[in-house]
Amino acid sequence: MSDEPLILWFRRDLRLADQPMLAAAVATGRPLLPVFILDPETDAIGAAPKWRLGLAVAAFAEALAGIGLRLVLRRGPALAALRELVAETGAGGVWWSRAYDPASVARDSGIKAALQAEGRAARSFPGHLMHEPCDVATGQGGFYRVFTPYWNAVLQRAVPAPEPAPKVAQGLKVWPTSDSLDDWHLGAGMNRGAAVVARYQVVGEAAARARLHRFLSGPVQGYAERRDFPGVPGCSGLSENLTYGEIGVREVWHAGLRARDEGKAGAEAFLRQLAWRDFSYHLIHHTPEIVSRNWKPGWDRFPWRGDNGDAESWRRGMTGEPFVDAAMREMYVTGRMHNRARMIAASYLTKHLLTDWRVGLDWFAECLTDWDPAANAMGWQWVAGSGPDAAPFFRIFNPAGQAVRFDADTAYRRRFLAELAPGPEAMSFFDAVPRSWRLYADAAYPLPLVDLAEGRARALAALAEGKT
DNA sequence: TGAAATGTTGGGGCG
DNA sequence: ACGCCCCAACATTTC
Numbered sequence A: 001m002s003d004e005p006l007i008l009w010f011r012r013d014l015r016l017a018d019q020p021m022l023a024a025a026v027a028t029g030r031p032l033l034p035v036f037i038l039d040p041e042t043d044a045i046g047a048a049p050k051w052r053l054g055l056a057v058a059a060f061a062e063a064l065a066g067i068g069l070r071l072v073l074r075r076g077p078a079l080a081a082l083r084e085l086v087a088e089t090g091a092g093g094v095w096w097s098r099a100y101d102p103a104s105v106a107r108d109s110g111i112k113a114a115l116q117a118e119g120r121a122a123r124s125f126p127g128h129l130m131h132e133p134c135d136v137a138t139g140q141g142g143f144y145r146v147f148t149p150y151w152n153a154v155l156q157r158a159v160p161a162p163e164p165a166p167k168v169a170q171g172l173k174v175w176p177t178s179d180s181l182d183d184w185h186l187g188a189g190m191n192r193g194a195a196v197v198a199r200y201q202v203v204g205e206a207a208a209r210a211r212l213h214r215f216l217s218g219p220v221q222g223y224a225e226r227r228d229f230p231g232v233p234g235c236s237g238l239s240e241n242l243t244y245g246e247i248g249v250r251e252v253w254h255a256g257l258r259a260r261d262e263g264k265a266g267a268e269a270f271l272r273q274l275a276w277r278d279f280s281y282h283l284i285h286h287t288p289e290i291v292s293r294n295w296k297p298g299w300d301r302f303p304w305r306g307d308n309g310d311a312e313s314w315r316r317g318m319t320g321e322p323f324v325d326a327a328m329r330e331m332y333v334t335g336r337m338h339n340r341a342r343m344i345a346a347s348y349l350t351k352h353l354l355t356d357w358r359v360g361l362d363w364f365a366e367c368l369t370d371w372d373p374a375a376n377a378m379g380w381q382w383v384a385g386s387g388p389d390a391a392p393f394f395r396i397f398n399p400a401g402q403a404v405r406f407d408a409d410t411a412y413r414r415r416f417l418a419e420l421a422p423g424p425e426a427m428s429f430f431d432a433v434p435r436s437w438r439l440y441a442d443a444a445y446p447l448p449l450v451d452l453a454e455g456r457a458r459a460l461a462a463l464a465e466g467k468t
Numbered sequence B: 001t002g003a004a005a006t007g008t009t010g011g012g013g014c015g
Numbered sequence C: 001a002c003g004c005c006c007c008a009a010c011a012t013t014t015c
Helices: A020-028 A047-066 A078-089 A102-117 A147-155 A194-198 A205-217 A219-226 A239-243 A249-261 A267-286 A297-301 A309-315 A322-334 A339-352 A357-367 A373-384 A399-406 A411-416 A424-432 A452-467
Strands: A006-010 A032-038 A072-075 A093-097 A121-125
Touching (some): A006 A020, A006 A078, A020 A093, A020 A121, A032 A047, A047 A194, A047 A205, A047 A357, A072 A078, A093 A102, A102 A121, A194 A322, A194 A424, A205 A219, A219 A267, A267 A373, A309 A339, A309 A357, A322 A339, A322 A357, A322 A399, A322 A411, A322 A424, A339 A357, A339 A373
Parallel strands (some): A006 A032, A006 A093, A032 A072, A093 A121
């Protein structure tokens, strides 16, 4: 057996347990070199997710140290960085967990080919998803375009059991040099309010696991009913951790299954949401253009407005529509947005303001600390009507009606709209925004950008025209 | 994982 | 007792 070191290239799999690559690597008995690379693709992500990624990397470096490994940080194009590390350490192979968004796929396939051409063992592992996207197929061998049949199909498939975290691993005798995480300034784009957003982050594998078990020990019971109410703490909050791989989705799935088998109400609804996450990757694998082009080709003729002043008001949470503004501010203050609020905010931008869904997609990618390339693209296209499983008329939400149904006591709106009802938490929105926005807590709450009935009628007219 | 318009039904008040 | 109107509740259709 070779005792050449193995390079473990970590990306969005920053955990020790439920980690097929790491488990396999430890089993080889070879010295391991964990590395994280700030390559151009990673450097290009939005301000909030990049800042949050830095927190995840720091926590993961500490976790690795606990089993005897060091996380080496390098900057630059990934292939060049990996080649350098191979040259410096005599490593015999490079392993990683697969990513599935088009930019990562293009990068990784090029790297795999280049390394193999140089005689290096380049190997990729599953682990980010419950099922590899190509493993789930319809009876005809195609892919699923609608969630419910997809869900029925994956219910028939076993999810691999999670590997336990290694207690100890063998590192290198001499470690290569590492960048300092601080020097990367991953939070530079968040200077406007990182201190505010930081209060709402739950970082690292141990914290993520604690969050999972707290959720399954109680709140999951009411999940099916409460998950739709943004003012009520009814969700697991795990999206933030899943997106950086701070916890493995297979571990979450099996824990959820156990809860279901113990008869906990809501567990099935929770599992279903995990399947939605996998489904978005199923779609991005089979139709990578979903991230940038109308998924339904006929929609290329639709007269979307490009970026515009109304969209800027939307980004700032100043549309004059309280539920929408509360949603946008929740994202700005906490780094996240409740799922129902996402649908309402997205519907408002794409229907009432007739703005191109890509304007919204980009802003979410900039501001969400749980940003996920597949879920974000699927969600926006689904709401806009250009995406899978979508009937456009079905997605014109009335934000006022939705507020009555899902925020009847106004708790959610009051939390984020200081102009309407000042409160300590609401104030933090104004602490979080850049000064250049010139928004202050004593600002007058804006008048609505558009009358809801008029906006709806305008959207319906545009949809009718687009169909012909 | 909509909303609004339109249609249907059935009970109660009333002449 | 009966028909009529009103209207709420629910169902269906349409966008």
